Amino acid sequence: MTGPSTSPDSRLASLREALPTLRVSVHVADRIAYARDLWPGGQLEKLAGRFAPEPPLCVVWPTDRSELVRLVAWARERGTALVPFGAGSGVCGGTTAGAGKVIVDLKLMDSVVRIEPQNNLVRAQAGILGWHLEDRLNEEGLTLGHFPSSLMCSTLGGYLATRSAGQCSSMYGKIEDMVVSMEVVAGTGEVIETGRDMGGGLGPDWTQLFVGSEGALGFITEGTLKVHPAPEHRVMHGYGFERVSAGCEAIRRLMQAGLRPAVVRLYDEFDSVLARSGAEKGSEADSLLERITGQVKGRGALPWLKRRAMQVALSRPEIANRVVDELAPMVSADGCLCVIGWEGDRRMVDAQARLGHEELMRSGARDLGEEPGWHWLRRRYAVSYKQSKLFTSGAFVDTMEVASTWNRLMDLYEGVRKAIAPFAFVMAHFSHAYPEGCSIYFSFAGSASDPVEARMRYERLWSAALAAATRAGGTISHHHGVGRSKAHFMTEEHGNSMLLLRTLKSTFDPDTIMNPGVLGVGASGAP
Amino acid sequence: MSSRDNEQQPVSAPYPEITAQLTEVVGAENLSSSPVDTIAHAVDFWPRKLMETRAGRWHRGPRWVVWPGAAAEVAHVLRIASTYAIPVIPYGGGSSMVGGASPRGERPWLVINCKRMCNILDMDEGSMVVHVQAGVVGVELEERLNARGFSLGHVPTSMTTATLGGWLSTRSSGMLSSRYGRISDLCLGITAVLPDGQLVHTRVAPRRATGPELMHLLLGAEGTLGIITAAHLRLHRLPLHRQFDSFRFERIDEAAEALRRSITSGVRPLVARIQRDPRLRRSDRDPDAPVPDAAALARRVLLLAFEGPAELVEAERGVVRSHVAELGGEALGQAPARRWWGQRFAAGFRMTPVLVRENSFADYVEAGVTWAGLAGLYRAMEEAFASRGWRTRLVVEHARMEGVSLGCAFWGDAASPQEAVASYDAAWKVAQQVCLAHGGRLGHVYGGGQHRAVLLDEWGKGRLELLTRIKRKLDPAGIMNPGVLGTEP
Numbered sequence A: 001m002t003g004p005s006t007s008p009d010s011r012l013a014s015l016r017e018a019l020p021t022l023r024v025s026v027h028v029a030d031r032i033a034y035a036r037d038l039w040p041g042g043q044l045e046k047l048a049g050r051f052a053p054e055p056p057l058c059v060v061w062p063t064d065r066s067e068l069v070r071l072v073a074w075a076r077e078r079g080t081a082l083v084p085f086g087a088g089s090g091v092c093g094g095t096t097a098g099a100g101k102v103i104v105d106l107k108l109m110d111s112v113v114r115i116e117p118q119n120n121l122v123r124a125q126a127g128i129l130g131w132h133l134e135d136r137l138n139e140e141g142l143t144l145g146h147f148p149s150s151l152m153c154s155t156l157g158g159y160l161a162t163r164s165a166g167q168c169s170s171m172y173g174k175i176e177d178m179v180v181s182m183e184v185v186a187g188t189g190e191v192i193e194t195g196r197d198m199g200g201g202l203g204p205d206w207t208q209l210f211v212g213s214e215g216a217l218g219f220i221t222e223g224t225l226k227v228h229p230a231p232e233h234r235v236m237h238g239y240g241f242e243r244v245s246a247g248c249e250a251i252r253r254l255m256q257a258g259l260r261p262a263v264v265r266l267y268d269e270f271d272s273v274l275a276r277s278g279a280e281k282g283s284e285a286d287s288l289l290e291r292i293t294g295q296v297k298g299r300g301a302l303p304w305l306k307r308r309a310m311q312v313a314l315s316r317p318e319i320a321n322r323v324v325d326e327l328a329p330m331v332s333a334d335g336c337l338c339v340i341g342w343e344g345d346r347r348m349v350d351a352q353a354r355l356g357h358e359e360l361m362r363s364g365a366r367d368l369g370e371e372p373g374w375h376w377l378r379r380r381y382a383v384s385y386k387q388s389k390l391f392t393s394g395a396f397v398d399t400m401e402v403a404s405t406w407n408r409l410m411d412l413y414e415g416v417r418k419a420i421a422p423f424a425f426v427m428a429h430f431s432h433a434y435p436e437g438c439s440i441y442f443s444f445a446g447s448a449s450d451p452v453e454a455r456m457r458y459e460r461l462w463s464a465a466l467a468a469a470t471r472a473g474g475t476i477s478h479h480h481g482v483g484r485s486k487a488h489f490m491t492e493e494h495g496n497s498m499l500l501l502r503t504l505k506s507t508f509d510p511d512t513i514m515n516p517g518v519l520g521v522g523a524s525g526a527p
Numbered sequence B: 001m002s003s004r005d006n007e008q009q010p011v012s013a014p015y016p017e018i019t020a021q022l023t024e025v026v027g028a029e030n031l032s033s034s035p036v037d038t039i040a041h042a043v044d045f046w047p048r049k050l051m052e053t054r055a056g057r058w059h060r061g062p063r064w065v066v067w068p069g070a071a072a073e074v075a076h077v078l079r080i081a082s083t084y085a086i087p088v089i090p091y092g093g094g095s096s097m098v099g100g101a102s103p104r105g106e107r108p109w110l111v112i113n114c115k116r117m118c119n120i121l122d123m124d125e126g127s128m129v130v131h132v133q134a135g136v137v138g139v140e141l142e143e144r145l146n147a148r149g150f151s152l153g154h155v156p157t158s159m160t161t162a163t164l165g166g167w168l169s170t171r172s173s174g175m176l177s178s179r180y181g182r183i184s185d186l187c188l189g190i191t192a193v194l195p196d197g198q199l200v201h202t203r204v205a206p207r208r209a210t211g212p213e214l215m216h217l218l219l220g221a222e223g224t225l226g227i228i229t230a231a232h233l234r235l236h237r238l239p240l241h242r243q244f245d246s247f248r249f250e251r252i253d254e255a256a257e258a259l260r261r262s263i264t265s266g267v268r269p270l271v272a273r274i275q276r277d278p279r280l281r282r283s284d285r286d287p288d289a290p291v292p293d294a295a296a297l298a299r300r301v302l303l304l305a306f307e308g309p310a311e312l313v314e315a316e317r318g319v320v321r322s323h324v325a326e327l328g329g330e331a332l333g334q335a336p337a338r339r340w341w342g343q344r345f346a347a348g349f350r351m352t353p354v355l356v357r358e359n360s361f362a363d364y365v366e367a368g369v370t371w372a373g374l375a376g377l378y379r380a381m382e383e384a385f386a387s388r389g390w391r392t393r394l395v396v397e398h399a400r401m402e403g404v405s406l407g408c409a410f411w412g413d414a415a416s417p418q419e420a421v422a423s424y425d426a427a428w429k430v431a432q433q434v435c436l437a438h439g440g441r442l443g444h445v446y447g448g449g450q451h452r453a454v455l456l457d458e459w460g461k462g463r464l465e466l467l468t469r470i471k472r473k474l475d476p477a478g479i480m481n482p483g484v485l486g487t488e489p
Ligand SMILES: Cc1cc2nc3c(=O)[nH]c(=O)nc-3n(C[C@H](O)[C@H](O)[C@H](O)COP(=O)(O)OP(=O)(O)OC[C@H]3O[C@@H](n4cnc5c(N)ncnc54)[C@H](O)[C@@H]3O)c2cc1C
Pocket: A037, A038, A083, A084, A085, A086, A087, A088, A089, A090, A091, A093, A094, A095, A106, A126, A127, A147, A148, A149, A150, A153, A154, A155, A156, A157, A158, A159, A160, A161, A162, A163, A164, A165, A166, A167, A214, A215, A216, A218, A219, A220, A221, A383, A384, A385, A479, A480, A481, A483, A515, A518
C-alpha cells in the first residue's frame, strides 16, 4: 500500500490511470462545495474563517457498480479514504471530507431499476433523490411512504446509510422497516446483496447490519423496498393539550391502542406557537424568534423592543428560556398543539380516525378541528435548505433528536432541555411515536459576541445535551445519525457493544478507507 | 476420533480438570455427565436424527451438560471452553428442526442449557416492554405476561417447548407473524455473552440512528457467535377483541390474490393461512367416501383471524370481504377458521405419529416466496412430491407485504431404515430443486442448523460465508456451535 504521503498530483494521476472513464473534478468550486454537509457546526467554522480548511482531493461521479469496485481497489492500494456522498443534506458531518479524501457522489446512479406492483416492491439505485423516487412511484399509483422534511434534497442511499425516518413513520415504518435488501460495494471491494426479495436468508440479517452504516462499511448502490398503494383517503386533525406531559400521555395511549396513525406530532408550549404560525419561508429558528418577539409585542410590548429582545433572548438564553416558561400559557392560549393524520384505505382510515379521536378526547384533548392538521400538511416541507440568516448575525441554530421508552420520556425532555438552556433558546416537538416510546426533536438557537465564542458555546451545548440524553436513558440520535459530530459519544451510546461495530468495520473495511471517523470507527473523529 | 479432534483435543485432555472447573462455576447440581442427561441432549427435533435413532443408531450425547443460572456464569463457562477448545452448544428447548441444538461428530461437546435463566427481570407496563431472561420457555413467558394483562404476540407451534433464546437465535416466525412480525421485530435489545466471556448489552430505545442495529449480529446466528442471555421485548395489551373469517376459492391463485390485496390495503390479520378444503378430511378418513374429483382437490380455503379494537376489526373484515367477492370467493363464516384456531398447537406435532411408524420419513419444507412466485412454486412443489409418491400437505402462512412462506409437510414410507433416510434426503433434494427453479427461499422459518445450509443456492451460501468471517474474529477458537450454518466444523 502506498501511503497517503504521495503528492496529490501523483494520486490524481494514478486515479485517472486506474479509472480512465471516471468523471473527476478537481475544480476548487466543487471541492469547496463538497467539503461540508449541512452540519451547523460546519457553518460556524466557516464564519470563524475556516471555509474549507481541508478540501477533498477531488470529487468523482461513478456511473455503475463496476466503477465503484475499481475505485475501491484503487483506494485500498493507495490508502486513500473514500467518502460516499448522497445529497449532502446530512446534519452531522457525515460527508465532511478532510484533506486528501475522495468524495464519491452517487447521484449519477439514480435510476429506478424496476417496480413490481404485484410484490409491492421497488428496486432503485442509491443516488436517486427521494422525491424523484416518490414521483415515479406515484405515477404507478404507489408510494414509498418515506417523507423526511429533506425529501427534495436527499437520496435513497442517504436514507439507508443514516437510518432516516419520515413524517409518516408510525404507519409506513422507518427506512429499515421498508428495505428488504441492498446491494453494497464493501470496503473490501466485494459486491454484497444483503437480502433478497423475501428479506434475509439464513443467519444474521445483513440488510439490518448495513442499514445505518453511514458509509463506514461500503457504498450502498441499490435498494429493494416495500411500496404501498398511494393513499385514497386522508384525515387530518388538530388537538390541544394544556401541558406537553398530558399530550405525551395521550399519544402513548393512542399508540398502544393498536391504531396506526400516519402522522403524530406534538409540540411543546413554545413550538406550538411556531407550528400554528405561517412560517412558510425561512428556518424554524428565524421564524421562532419572529414569533417570540411578535407575540410579546402582540401582548403589549413596544414594537422597537423587537430587535433588542431577540438579541437579549439569544445571548441570555437561561433568562429567555425561563421567561418563555412563564409566558408559555399566555402565549399559546390553546396549549400544546398535537397534529394527528390518518391515510390509506378509506374504510380503515375512517374507523381508525374515529377510534383515535375518542381515545384522544378521553385523554383530555381539546378538539381544534381539521385546520391545524391540514395547515401542517401544507407546510410539511417548508423547512429551509438554506442555513439560517441567524448565522450571519453571529448566532447559531441546530436541532437534536433523541428518543426513549415512555417511562423515561419526560426525564429525557426535561434533562436535555435543562442542559441546552444555559446556551441557547430551546423548544421541542415529539414527532415519531411508538407503542413503547417516542422521539423528541429539540430546536435551539443561541448567540455569542463573535464566531469563535459562538463555536465554543455550540460545542459546550452539544456536550451537555448528549450527556444529558445518555444520563436520562435515551438514545443520542433518533434519525439524524452520528456522522462525525457525535462520533466521540458512541461509546457512551453503545457501551461495549461497540465491539460488534468494530468487528463489522474490520471485516468489511479492513483498510479503513470507507468514510473513516464516522460512527467513531476508523480514524480520528473530528469533523 | 477424527484427525481434527486429535489436533485440537489431545487424547489426554484434562477432562477431570475441566469438570472440576465447570463444577466450581455452576455448582455440582447444575452439571451433569450422566447418561440420562447426555442422552436427552443427544438429539433435537431434526427428523433425520429421530429416524436414525428409531432405526437403532444411538447418537452420542455431549460430554457435559451445564445449567448456568446467570450471564456471569455463562461467561465463566465460555472462558473455560475457550481455554480447552471445547465445542459448545447453546441449548434452549431443543426444538430445532434442523439439528442446530444437537452434537455432531465425536468431539467432547459441552451443552449449555439456558433454561434456568428464565426470570422476568423487569416489566415496564407503561411502555409495554419486558426485560426477560432468554432461557424462559415460550408458553411460560406468555402465561406470566397474560396474568399481567399483556401478550408477546409470538406464537410458534413449538410454543410449549422452545425458549426465547432459541427464537431469537433462529429469528423465529410464529403463527401471528402477519400482525406482529418475527421475533426480531419484537426485540428491542439483547444481552449476550461472547465466546471470550465478554458481556455485550445493546441499549434499549424505541428506535435509534446511531449506526447499524448491532443486536442483529446475534439474532439469527444460531449460537455460532455467542449466547443470548436476556432481551427486551415489545408487548401488546390483553384483552383483545378477536374475530374469524373463512373463505373458499376454486384455486390457490384466487385465494392468494385475495390475501395479497387485503394485506396491500393495510389489513393486518392476526392469522392468515391458505390450506386445503377441510371437507376433504372426510374422504381422508372414510375409505367409503366418494373419491374427490380434480376440482375438489384444487379448492383452497383462506382462514383468517383478526384482533384489535372492534371497530377496526370490522373495517378490516369489510376490506377483506370486498376483495374476496371480486375474486369469486365463497364465504364460509367464522367456523372453519375458529376450528383451526382451536387446534393450532396440535397441528405441529402431527408428524410424530408418522415418525414412530417403522421406516417412515417426514419433515416440513418452509420456503419464502414473493406473491408473484407463489402459485408457480405451490404447484411445482405439489407435483414434484406427488409424482414420486410422497404425500404432502401445503400451507401458505406468514403473509406480509412482499410475499409469504410456503409450508410443505411431506411424508412417506420406505422399505427399510436405510431407504427411509435415503428417501428423506431425496425429498429434500427435490424441494431444493423446485425452490431453485421457482424462486423459493429455503430455510425461511426454522433456521439452518446442520441441515439447510447445504441446500442453499450461491447467494445463500455467500451470506453464510460472511457469517464465517465474523465468527473467525469473535470466536477464534471456534468453540461456538461449530458446523452450524455452514461454519467450520
Ligand atoms: C432541512 C432538513 C430536514 C431534514 N429532515 C429530515 C427528516 O425528516 N428525517 C430524517 O431522517 N432526516 C432528515 N434530515 C437529515 C438528512 O436529510 C438525512 O440524514 C438524509 O438521509 C441524508 O441523505 P443524503 O442523501 O443527503 O446523504 P448525505 O448527507 O450525502 O450523507 C449522509 C451520510 O450517509 C452516507 N451516505 C450517503 N449515501 C450513501 C451511499 N449510497 N452509500 C453509503 N453511504 C452513503 C454519507 O457518507 C454520510 O455519512 C434533514 C436534513 C435537512 C437539511
